[in-house]
Amino acid sequence: MLTIEEKVKIFKALGNDTRFAIFKNVLTVPYICNINQNVKTDNIIKQATCVGTIAAEFNYSLPTISRHLKDLKDAKLIKMTKSANKIYVEPNLETIHQLAKCFCNLLDKNS
Amino acid sequence: MLTIEEKVKIFKALGNDTRFAIFKNVLTVPYICNINQNVKTDNIIKQATCVGTIAAEFNYSLPTISRHLKDLKDAKLIKMTKSANKIYVEPNLETIHQLAKCFCNLLDKNS
DNA sequence: TTACTATTTAGCTATTTTGCTAAATACATT
DNA sequence: AATGTATTTAGCAAAATAGCTAAATAGTAA
Numbered sequence: 243m244l245t246i247e248e249k250v251k252i253f254k255a256l257g258n259d260t261r262f263a264i265f266k267n268v269l270t271v272p273y274i275c276n277i278n279q280n281v282k283t284d285n286i287i288k289q290a291t292c293v294g295t296i297a298a299e300f301n302y303s304l305p306t307i308s309r310h311l312k313d314l315k316d317a318k319l320i321k322m323t324k325s326a327n328k329i330y331v332e333p334n335l336e337t338i339h340q341l342a343k344c345f346c347n348l349l350d351k352n353s
Numbered sequence: 354m355l356t357i358e359e360k361v362k363i364f365k366a367l368g369n370d371t372r373f374a375i376f377k378n379v380l381t382v383p384y385i386c387n388i389n390q391n392v393k394t395d396n397i398i399k400q401a402t403c404v405g406t407i408a409a410e411f412n413y414s415l416p417t418i419s420r421h422l423k424d425l426k427d428a429k430l431i432k433m434t435k436s437a438n439k440i441y442v443e444p445n446l447e448t449i450h451q452l453a454k455c456f457c458n459l460l461d462k463n464s
Numbered sequence: 465t466t467a468c469t470a471t472t473t474a475g476c477t478a479t480t481t482t483g484c485t486a487a488a489t490a491c492a493t494t
Numbered sequence: 495a496a497t498g499t500a501t502t503t504a505g506c507a508a509a510a511t512a513g514c515t516a517a518a519t520a521g522t523a524a
Contacts, residue, residue: 250373257365260512262357269463293471306513308472327470327521336457345453352380352446358465362520413478419502438500439490 244340252341255317260302261310267291267299268320268327269333292328355451359429363452371413372421378407379431380444403439446457 244252256262268291297307311331314320318337323330355363367373379402408418422442425431429448434441 250370253364254368257368259361262361338456341459342456345449348449
């Protein structure tokens with residue numbers, strides 16, 4: 243279960259155009275990095291891109307994207323895994339699942 | 354369907370401790386206002402409180418609460434209905450339903 | 465060890481947000 | 495018309511946020 247603080251942090255993270263777009267990118271653009279094209283289903287990282295690849299998709303500096311990714315990570319909306327000198331980024335489906343449950347519960351209680 | 358702009362506005366609205374608490378209050382505390390205690394199921398306003406009543410629950414000034422309610426209304430998270438000189442507040446279940454769908458769809462696509 | 469690649473941290477400025485009080489508006493009642 | 499009740503608007507100050515560049519860090523490769 244998500245605490246109130248965790249929920250507010252999640253919504254704060256998604257309540258910014260740039261971060262929302264970054265999160266969407268992480269959700270929808272898998273297997274961009276070379277190393278990741280070889281990843282198999284049984285690998286821990288099933289869907290991942292990396293920081294520089296994401297940054298290249300946006301008209302913002304790399305440090306700015308890096309900072310936004312940190313916020314998304316702190317909100318547990320994404321996972322970041324270091325391998326060699328790259329950092330792979332993937333959505334945190336567990337958190338999305340929790341969010342879906344929250345809103346579904348609300349509907350059940352307020353129907 | 355919610356546009357990206359609408360979604361970001363919703364998350365921005367919920368991404369603040371005070372507004373989140375106000376929204377929670379609107380969701381969980383029905384039939385507070387006198388006029389509303391007599392409201393029947395077939396009435397348009399099934400669950401409603403009013404601005405002053407909400408404000409009394411928080412350690413913030415009335416104008417501050419009013420401003421936050423405007424943000425929640427602009428994000429379509431709540432509905433505000435004027436009757437006499439009071440404004441009744443109720444959750445916008447349609448938006449909550451849309452949000453639940455968004456996150457459920459995400460899970461389906463990324464499972 | 466030097467150089468290269470990937471990313472973060474530091475430090476700064478501009479903008480936005482959040483709170484306040486005082487004043488304005490809107491409607492109801494006397 | 496005057497008063498009272500409910501809420502919003504205006505305008506301000508403090509704090510938070512979002513962007514930047516330059517510098518630091520961490521790992522790889524020569």
